[in-house]
Amino acid sequence: MSLLDSLAAGFALVGNVEAFFMLFCGLIVGVVGGAIPGLSATMAVALTLPFTFAMTPINGILLLLGVYKGGIFGGSIPAILIKTPGTPASSATILDGHPLAERGEAGRALGMALYASCTADAVSNLALILFAGWLASFALNFGPPEFFALILFSLTIIAGVSGESLLRGALSALAGLLLATVGLDLIYGTNRFTFGDPNMMGGLNFIAVLIGLFAIPEIIAMAWNPVAHLGKTRALGKSRCSLADYLGSFKSIIRGSMIGVFLGSIPGIGAAPSAFLSYSEARRTSKNKANFGKGEIEGVAASEAGNNGVAGATLIPLLALGVPGDVITAIIIGAFMVHGLQPGPMMFVLNADIIYGLFIGLIVSSVFLLLVGSIAIRGFRFVADVPKRILMPGVLVLCIYGVFAVNNNIFDVGVMFVMGWLGYVMMRNRIPAAPFLIAFILGPLLEDNFRQSMLMSGSDPLILFRGPITWTFWTLTAITVVAITRSTLRQKVPLS
Amino acid sequence: MSQKSLHLRLGTVVVLCALFLVFYAIPSFVFAPSNVGNIVLSPLFWPFVLAGLAGLVGAGLLASGVSSDDTPFEDADTGPSDGPxxxxxxxxxxxxxxxxxxxxxxxxxxxxxxxxxxxxxxxxxxxxxxxxxxxxxxxxxxxxxxxxxxxxxxxxxxxxxxxx
Structure with a gap:
């Protein structure tokens, strides 16, 4: 299929009111979800996932992408107004956003956050469209050994989502890999940790595991301390973001977008490091360097451009290689799988219409984000006023319905509760949940490709080093491991 | 809670879990056909590798716990105001x-x-x-x-x- 044919097929798929309506709804849900501290963009995407089951694949995935993009921007609203980032990616926005709010210029800070987010989002989408197809055509040459080396390299992304301790991140990932072994063996069909229960023979349901890990612990945390969320909201003030403000920060916005695209396309780096790197680069090169940290509008622009530049770029490894770029795209993989789609190079051949439909939807999402964001800035008071002690029981009920709907199976609801308590124990012990989920997704792929390679070669391990592609991934893995070890040692926290 | 106490506690639990997996759970609950020629193709191989790695991570946590200082985490959860x-x-x-x-x-x-x-x-x-x-x-x-x-x-x- 030529590029024009693919584009036409994509237009045919999304060229209807329903698709754009879903995208728009997704952005609203995402902005609201991101704006409520403690709910987060990740949880908003996870909770929206069950609603996509009844939709066509393109509508469902556009809805989730809308939630993702809206959530990343929405996180900046409480970061600026109540000094509490709605998502970890908005942490850098606090540095200058909240001092601006304290000076009565919250409206100006939020306006800049919105314009910087939309600009970075558009740049990121453009990068996705330009690079994903190229990468996928390259990946068509991959066999099981190449995929094994790629997935092994992708597992190093766990270092990026491990937070403060690499060892605790590795522990979380190992738990995810172990849990992924539950079910029938991939080759011989024998039982592994099924305890004779037929419900466990197909393995644990991915949606139940992810909702259990990301949504239920927040509800349990609410039971532990129901007043932990209470905070103080700042007024918007009368000042607004002007064209001069935007143009004055334009260089930082574009630089931040590029940083976001680069870091976002590497699996595991995520939006928060990108936002901080963009912020520090803006501070280093700005002529208002002394104002950074005290309420500099360019600081808000840089951090927001950095975190939104990641949003489109994380879809590059997802669509082209089938490897999630971060934890939210790991959840979005679930939506692809529920609809019988397998992201990766073959999707560009078999489902080019969906890929190009998504591209078109993503371009439109930047415009929609501008519209939804403008309204959200004014309406944040209503969002902030939602009583969390009523919201969380609602989330619990939503989780029960959503998880049951995947397989019409009450057993999955039980799995979700158990995973919720596991997630809570992990949270209390400062063990990150993201490596668990990523390993749970990648684990079966890693094992499957390893055993296929062994079958192909008659158990000769040298097949894992055949050709330049495998060597490239092995080299990248080695470089990443060395870099992680060096940076850990440099922080004077030995392997922790 | 300090990093020292956390890592010592986690390390102990993880090492015990790894031993439980290697000596009891995997032999009892993972079934492999008797005619598997090569160990790397056996359904037991992957769980044993992961259990071994878990043991290593547990040992790493213990080592890290021993060498860390006892300073509490800055944002440690102090618990709810209403106690029990x-x-x-x-x-x-x-x-x-x-x-x-x-x-x-x-x-x-x-x-x-x-x-x-x-x-x-x-x-x-x-x-x-x-x-x-x-x-x-x-x-x-x-x-x-x-x-x-x-x-x-x-x-x-x-x-x-x-x-x-």
């Missing part, structure tokens, strides 16, 4: 979850969800009891309408009151 009531609420929530699992096939999803909503809202000491009760009725009904009539999911109806 926090533990009671956790127990209450666990009980609600167990009851949900018991009640789902008997009462149906809608009625169970309504009761779970109200129970949770009061467990969290809501300051808006009337809104909580209204939401407890409306939210499960709206979700039922969506999943049963739009998504075509067969929501469990229970033995008593059935919804259209």
């Amino acid at each position: 009531a926090g533990w009671l609420r956790l127990l209450g929530l666990a009980t609600i979850m167990v009851l949900v699992m018991v009640a789902l096939p008997r009462l149906g999803m809608v009625w169970t969800s309504m009761l779970a909503f109200v129970a949770c809202a009061f467990l969290f000491r809501t300051r808006h009891p009337m809104i909580a009760v209204i939401c407890a009725i409306v939210v499960p009904l709206l979700l039922y309408a969506f999943f049963a009539h739009v998504a075509g999911v067969a929501i469990p109806q229970g033995h008593f009151v059935r919804l259209p």
Whole structure:
């Protein structure tokens, strides 16, 4: 299929009111979800996932992408107004956003956050469209050994989502890999940790595991301390973001977008490091360097451009290689799988219409984000006023319905509760949940490709080093491991 | 809680879990055909590799715990202001979850969800009891309408009151 044919097929798929309506709804849900501290963009995407089951694949995935993009921007609203980032990616926005709010210029800070987010989002989408197809055509040459080396390299992304301790991140990932072994063996069909229960023979349901890990612990945390969320909201003030403000920060916005695209396309780096790197680069090169940290509008622009530049770029490894770029795209993989789609190079051949439909939807999402964001800035008071002690029981009920709907199976609801308590124990012990989920997704792929390679070669391990592609991934893995070890040692926290 | 105490505790638990996996859980609950020629193709291979790695990570945590200082985490959870009531609420929530699992096939999803909503809202000491009760009725009904009539999911109806 030529590029024009693919584009036409994509237009045919999304060229209807329903698709754009879903995208728009997704952005609203995402902005609201991101704006409520403690709910987060990740949880908003996870909770929206069950609603996509009844939709066509393109509508469902556009809805989730809308939630993702809206959530990343929405996180900046409480970061600026109540000094509490709605998502970890908005942490850098606090540095200058909240001092601006304290000076009565919250409206100006939020306006800049919105314009910087939309600009970075558009740049990121453009990068996705330009690079994903190229990468996928390259990946068509991959066999099981190449995929094994790629997935092994992708597992190093766990270092990026491990937070403060690499060892605790590795522990979380190992738990995810172990849990992924539950079910029938991939080759011989024998039982592994099924305890004779037929419900466990197909393995644990991915949606139940992810909702259990990301949504239920927040509800349990609410039971532990129901007043932990209470905070103080700042007024918007009368000042607004002007064209001069935007143009004055334009260089930082574009630089931040590029940083976001680069870091976002590497699996595991995520939006928060990108936002901080963009912020520090803006501070280093700005002529208002002394104002950074005290309420500099360019600081808000840089951090927001950095975190939104990641949003489109994380879809590059997802669509082209089938490897999630971060934890939210790991959840979005679930939506692809529920609809019988397998992201990766073959999707560009078999489902080019969906890929190009998504591209078109993503371009439109930047415009929609501008519209939804403008309204959200004014309406944040209503969002902030939602009583969390009523919201969380609602989330619990939503989780029960959503998880049951995947397989019409009450057993999955039980799995979700158990995973919720596991997630809570992990949270209390400062063990990150993201490596668990990523390993749970990648684990079966890693094992499957390893055993296929062994079958192909008659158990000769040298097949894992055949050709330049495998060597490239092995080299990248080695470089990443060395870099992680060096940076850990440099922080004077030995392997922790 | 300090990094030292956390890593020592986690390391001990992880090493014990790894030993449990290697010596009991994997031999007892992972089944391999007797005619597998090569160990790397056996269904046992991958779980043993992961259990071994878990043991290494556990040892790493213990080593890290021994070498870390005893400074508490800056953002360590100091717990709820009302002391042991926090533990009671956790127990209450666990009980609600167990009851949900018991009640789902008997009462149906809608009625169970309504009761779970109200129970949770009061467990969290809501300051808006009337809104909580209204939401407890409306939210499960709206979700039922969506999943049963739009998504075509067969929501469990229970033995008593059935919804259209």
